[in-house]
Amino acid sequence: MAFSPDGFLRPGNVPRDAEARATLDRVCAGRRLSHDPQPGAYHPLWGPIREVATGHATDAEVRFRGSSGGVLSALAIHLVETGRVDFVLATAADPADPIGNRTAPLADRSAILAAAGSRYAPSAPLADLETHLAAGRCFAFIGKPCDVATLRRMAAHDPRIDRLIPIKLAFFCAGVPSRRGTQAVLTALSVDESEVERFQYRGDGWPGRTRARRHDGSEASMTYAESWGRILNQHLQFRCKICPDGTGEFADIACADAWVGDQGYPDFAERDGRSLIVARTPAGAALLADAVNAGAIATEALAIAAIERMQPYQAARKRSALVRSAALWLASGRGPRFARLSLLRLTLGTSPALLVRNFIGTFRRARHGRRG
Numbered sequence: 001m002a003f004s005p006d007g008f009l010r011p012g013n014v015p016r017d018a019e020a021r022a023t024l025d026r027v028c029a030g031r032r033l034s035h036d037p038q039p040g041a042y043h044p045l046w047g048p049i050r051e052v053a054t055g056h057a058t059d060a061e062v063r064f065r066g067s068s069g070g071v072l073s074a075l076a077i078h079l080v081e082t083g084r085v086d087f088v089l090a091t092a093a094d095p096a097d098p099i100g101n102r103t104a105p106l107a108d109r110s111a112i113l114a115a116a117g118s119r120y121a122p123s124a125p126l127a128d129l130e131t132h133l134a135a136g137r138c139f140a141f142i143g144k145p146c147d148v149a150t151l152r153r154m155a156a157h158d159p160r161i162d163r164l165i166p167i168k169l170a171f172f173c174a175g176v177p178s179r180r181g182t183q184a185v186l187t188a189l190s191v192d193e194s195e196v197e198r199f200q201y202r203g204d205g206w207p208g209r210t211r212a213r214r215h216d217g218s219e220a221s222m223t224y225a226e227s228w229g230r231i232l233n234q235h236l237q238f239r240c241k242i243c244p245d246g247t248g249e250f251a252d253i254a255c256a257d258a259w260v261g262d263q264g265y266p267d268f269a270e271r272d273g274r275s276l277i278v279a280r281t282p283a284g285a286a287l288l289a290d291a292v293n294a295g296a297i298a299t300e301a302l303a304i305a306a307i308e309r310m311q312p313y314q315a316a317r318k319r320s321a322l323v324r325s326a327a328l329w330l331a332s333g334r335g336p337r338f339a340r341l342s343l344l345r346l347t348l349g350t351s352p353a354l355l356v357r358n359f360i361g362t363f364r365r366a367r368h369g370r371r372g
């Protein structure tokens, strides 16, 4: 994987023969996304749900360092410390490139803690998957919804995946900003990229500030509302804008921000971290119960209807995913294929004016090649 000129990670040397294309079609979630015939509890907006709660890591340092309530890190630490897995494959800042990401096996609390926090920049957590599978050790996986969905699709063809990766965790994802987004944040902070020793998008509080620390120890920062809301979200990958799975529907557990807000939109005021936790599979529900019983995380029950107030963007994007992908197909003659995600049902329940706006916006973008 290497950066393209527009700042996204892209694979090099992809074979273009028919067999390779068929393999990609079989496994890549960017091309095709579909549930198996839906099991009982499928919510059209929020996907498969066995349990939903809000919660946080009980270890105060994990909660503080985490992006929201530190639940993903707490689950990872719990899995490693109870010996359920040998390590967790997760993504952290790249020591050789402070604004880049690197996925690595993390085998103890301090390594997992160092990787806590969201990194709003391209990552490729599956790039070295074969190396880890070939080593034959048992691990948990943390990634974006598309990483986990691809892993599930690969598992249908590679029995090692479910045997060696018993737990697959995701976070809700509004889309991956290009590296240029982070560079634009640095420009706004008046920090030269060459001066950066450490770059943190958020965490150390909820949501926590976006911070660039220079080699000389000085630091420049801005609020999460400024970095994400004004800069990074202007640099999103085009494919993410038509994504119907921003909520990790294929994960065992998906975590998100349990935002608090007035008037239907999160207020991003600084608070003690709180995650939204959605256990989606029997394995996810069992892990959640186990982590609560062991005292690793504390939870409070949440009604499914309350999720939309916390995640209005995710609700809006799934409602418009079908018309956006239809616009892409019409404009370019190609695009991803989606099935069994309740998209038609959501579309029929959405305001026609909103759908038309979404259709036109996506059609124009696709026609003018603004694909990101």
Ligand SMILES: Cc1cc2nc3c(=O)[nH]c(=O)nc-3n(C[C@H](O)[C@H](O)[C@H](O)COP(=O)(O)OP(=O)(O)OC[C@H]3O[C@@H](n4cnc5c(N)ncnc54)[C@H](O)[C@@H]3O)c2cc1C
Pocket (backbone or CB within 6 Å): 065, 066, 067, 068, 069, 070, 071, 072, 073, 074, 090, 091, 092, 101, 115, 116, 117, 118, 119, 120, 121, 122, 123, 125, 142, 143, 144, 171, 172, 173, 174, 175, 176, 177, 203, 246, 255, 256, 257, 258, 275, 276, 311, 313, 314
């Ligand atoms: C690109 C992006 C978009 C997001 N969009 C949303 C959203 O729309 N709504 C929402 O509620 N939350 C979103 N989040 C996730 C959110 O910020 C929190 O990660 C989530 O609330 C879980 O918090 P936590 O405290 O449990 O996680 P933590 O305990 O902080 O753990 C976070 C985990 O995520 C992994 N991680 C961080 N960045 C990346 C990355 N780029 N690629 C792969 N793995 C990574 C880390 O390895 C770590 O294991 C997004 C995160 C990213 C990176």
